[in-house]
Amino acid sequence: MRNLWLLLVVLPFLLSCTKKDDSTVATKSMPPELVVGTDAAYAPFESENADKSVEGFDIDLIQAVADKAGFKIKIINTPWEGLFNQLASGDRDILISAITINSERKKVMDFSEPYFEAVQLIALPLKSKVTKFTELRGLKIGVQTGTTGDEVVSGLLGKTDLNIKRFEGTPLALQELVNGGVDAVVADNGVVNNFLANNTKAFKTVADPSFAKEHYGIAVKKGNTELLNKINAALQAIKKDGTYQKIYDKYFGKK
């Protein structure tokens, strides 16, 4: 019995050693494998499917970019909180996770050309008469905690206003709208439209021109210009040859 325990303790070490050997061999003979970090809880951009692999618009896109640019990638589901740190520390080479390009983030990482235009949408019950953002005053509004939607609604009503109902995910907030617990939800267009596509057409959406447009970018470590140029060139190429459109249509339908 004692030997068995010993084996159980030692075996993982042995296995990890052999693994390490494999990878050193691999790096010598094959092109390097770049590690891509993504927070896979944001369908349809990235989500984890039943067999624990990550899928979504971002994933297909980065795969297409990698194929075009000629490097291999390994995608690792990484919680949002640790995402930016792991890029800085070198644990991840590339980040793609519906990351909005902004000046704050540009200080700590470099972004590719924008690959997706995001805008906040107001989701409303079909009968609702609301036509613009400012009319949401006095209504109960659902948002996902800490997102852009949370920020804009907090800006309108005040951060501690109890008419803001914060949920851990946008889909939960939208479900609450379907159930009648909130009067409106403010969230990213991609996620709202995905919910609409996968559920009965239970509500309508309103785009308010006052919402600033946001752009998602692929992030690399600050100063990694070589990789950034490769990514930008590949992005350009797949936009030109129709691959981008094909991926876009797969997740967001034809526009």
Place this chain on the structure above:
Amino acid sequence: MFEWFRTDIIAEYMPLFIRGLWTTLTLTAIGVFFGTLLGLMLGLGKIARAERGPWRWPLKLFVKTPSQIYISFFRGTPLFVQILLIHFALVPWLIHAETGALISGEAALYLKREYGALISGSLALSLNSAAYIAEIFRAGIQSIDRGQTEAARSLGLNYYQTMRQIIIPQAFRRMLPPLGNEAITLLKDSSLVSAIGLAELAYAARTAAGAYARYWEPYLFISVIYLIITLGMSYVVHRLERKYQSV
């Protein structure tokens, strides 16, 4: 100190924390009150039996077995799952503007809008604590020597009188510590209700953390608040125990 602990974040979200504390206490009070009522019925239901006579089978089929199933379900599944199930499935089925089985139309709309999460949250906590409190009652009652019942019955008291005057007062003394525990557990478990968007203490902390991506300040702050309340509660339970021990 001020470098790593930014008190300004706490100050900014103070209205939400205060409101959250109030909601947490309300949830706990509702959960303890209805949990005790329902738990007493379920606990008695689980041990109900008739040795013979026409009530033997109906009692087993309609009282004992349902109580057992209820208790098994609520003790055997996670509270978090129960909260989501009740809020996103059961309550919308009961209360919904168009398809509500219990309440529909304007009233449903108003209820869901103003009190939806509070209703679901307190319902989930009450139903859940009832299962645990039922077991506390059952154990307390069964711990009283059977001779007490037999003596009371031979004195001519009926079942209700026996329970009310002989068994429950004695059992209550033994049930006090676990009941106090259950109330404390309920207070802590009420933090799970933040998942359905009810603005209680944990929700306030999650909001502050989400806005600043800082975790020490809000969560340490509410930990201290929870700790103060639970210490207060155990003190009260302790005093009650001493009071009833001398009887």
